[in-house]
Amino acid sequence: MNASLNEDDLSLLAALREARPGFVSGEDLADRLGVSRVSIKSRLDKLKAEGFAIEAVRKQGYSLTAEPEALHPLLLELELRALGAGVDWILLDECASTNDEAMRRLTDGAPCPLVVMSRKQSAGRGRLGRRWHSDDAGNLMLSFGVRPDKPPAFMQRFTVWVGLRLAARLSEFSSVAVKAKWPNDLLINGRKLAGILTEARLDADRMRELILGLGLNINSAVDTWPVEVRSIATSLASASGRAFSMSQVTALVLAELVNAYTDYQNGAIDTEMECLWGEFSAINQQPVTITTYDGEIEGEVVGIDTTSALQLRLANGEIKTFAAGDVSLSGNY
Incomplete structure (x- = not known):
C-alpha cells in the first residue's frame, strides 16, 4: 500500500461503502x-472536499x-484490498517519467514489486523514442518495477504476456473488445488504447x-487530444460510451500486473499464452508489414514462438521469425 495513507481514513471510507x-x-x-464524533465530522468534511458526496440525515447518519471518478488514494487502496493484491505503490502529482522514477527507487533499494504512478508526466515516452501523450487526467501512467534476476530474454516474453493478460482483463471488465498488438500495444477497433x-x-x-x-487511456476525451493523436488513439470511455x-x-x-508477474515467475505459461494469443491478438492470422532495421517485410502472422518472437509466413511460403520490429496491418500481402 501507500505508506502515507491513514488506516482510520481507510476504515471510515470502507464503512461508508459497506453501508x-x-x-x-x-x-x-x-x-x-x-x-470522537467531532473527529468523524472533520474526516467526513475532508472526504467531501476531495470529491465524495456524503448525505447526512438526522437520526440516520x-x-x-x-x-470521485478521478484516481483517489483511499479508493485505490480499498479496491486493491478487495482484489487481494498486495503491492507497494506511490502516486505522484507530476514527474518526468514514471519509468525513470521507478528505476531510481528500485536502484536505491525500494522493496518490490513497486508501482509508481503519476497524474502527469512531462517526458513520457514509448518505444522507439516516441512521446506518449500524458497530460490528461483521464489517462493512467504507471510503472511496475521488479527484480527478476533473469536473462534479458525474459523481458520480451514478459511484455507480450502482460499485454495479452491486460487485454483479456480489460475486455472482461469493460465489455469492449480489447486486443493486444505485438509486441507492446493495446487496441480497440484498431485504435491505440x-x-x-x-x-x-x-x-x-x-x-x-x-x-x-504502461500508459492507458481510461476516461480521456478524444476530442480534446492533439489532432495528430485523435485519428489513431482511443480511450475506454470513448469506446464504451461511459465513464x-x-x-x-x-x-x-x-x-x-502482480498476478501476471507471479504466474510468469512460478510456472509454465505456454498453454495459457497460446490461448490468450488466439483470442486477444490483434494481428494473428492477419497480413502485416513489419519494419525492422533491415527494412520492411510483408507476411501473414502465423503465431509466436516460445520466446514470443513473431512468426510470419512470407509470400514464398517461408516462415520467418522476428524478435523485434514495428508492426502494422497491411492490405498488400
Missing part, C-alpha cells in the same frame, strides 16, 4: 475508529452517494531491475 445505499451512524463510525515500454538494468547477463511502463472509476480500473490493472 451503501443505506446509512451508518456517526456513533457507529466513532466506535469503529475509536475516535451518513450515506455515501457518489465517489495503451502502450507498454519495458526497460531493464543489466548486470552481466542478468537483469537486476525490470521496469514495465469509469479511475481508482477501480487502476486497481484492476495493478492486480493483473
Whole structure:
C-alpha cells in the first residue's frame, strides 16, 4: 500500500461503502475508529472536499452517494484490498517519467514489486523514442518495477504476456473488445488504447531491475487530444460510451500486473499464452508489414514462438521469425 495513507481514513471510507445505499451512524463510525464524533465530522468534511458526496440525515447518519471518478488514494487502496493484491505503490502529482522514477527507487533499494504512478508526466515516452501523450487526467501512467534476476530474454516474453493478460482483463471488465498488438500495444477497433515500454538494468547477463511502463487511456476525451493523436488513439470511455472509476480500473490493472508477474515467475505459461494469443491478438492470422532495421517485410502472422518472437509466413511460403520490429496491418500481402 501507500505508506502515507491513514488506516482510520481507510476504515471510515470502507464503512461508508459497506453501508451503501443505506446509512451508518456517526456513533457507529466513532466506535469503529475509536475516535470522537467531532473527529468523524472533520474526516467526513475532508472526504467531501476531495470529491465524495456524503448525505447526512438526522437520526440516520451518513450515506455515501457518489465517489470521485478521478484516481483517489483511499479508493485505490480499498479496491486493491478487495482484489487481494498486495503491492507497494506511490502516486505522484507530476514527474518526468514514471519509468525513470521507478528505476531510481528500485536502484536505491525500494522493496518490490513497486508501482509508481503519476497524474502527469512531462517526458513520457514509448518505444522507439516516441512521446506518449500524458497530460490528461483521464489517462493512467504507471510503472511496475521488479527484480527478476533473469536473462534479458525474459523481458520480451514478459511484455507480450502482460499485454495479452491486460487485454483479456480489460475486455472482461469493460465489455469492449480489447486486443493486444505485438509486441507492446493495446487496441480497440484498431485504435491505440495503451502502450507498454519495458526497460531493464543489466548486470552481466542478468537483469537486476525490470521496469514495465504502461500508459492507458481510461476516461480521456478524444476530442480534446492533439489532432495528430485523435485519428489513431482511443480511450475506454470513448469506446464504451461511459465513464469509469479511475481508482477501480487502476486497481484492476495493478492486480493483473502482480498476478501476471507471479504466474510468469512460478510456472509454465505456454498453454495459457497460446490461448490468450488466439483470442486477444490483434494481428494473428492477419497480413502485416513489419519494419525492422533491415527494412520492411510483408507476411501473414502465423503465431509466436516460445520466446514470443513473431512468426510470419512470407509470400514464398517461408516462415520467418522476428524478435523485434514495428508492426502494422497491411492490405498488400
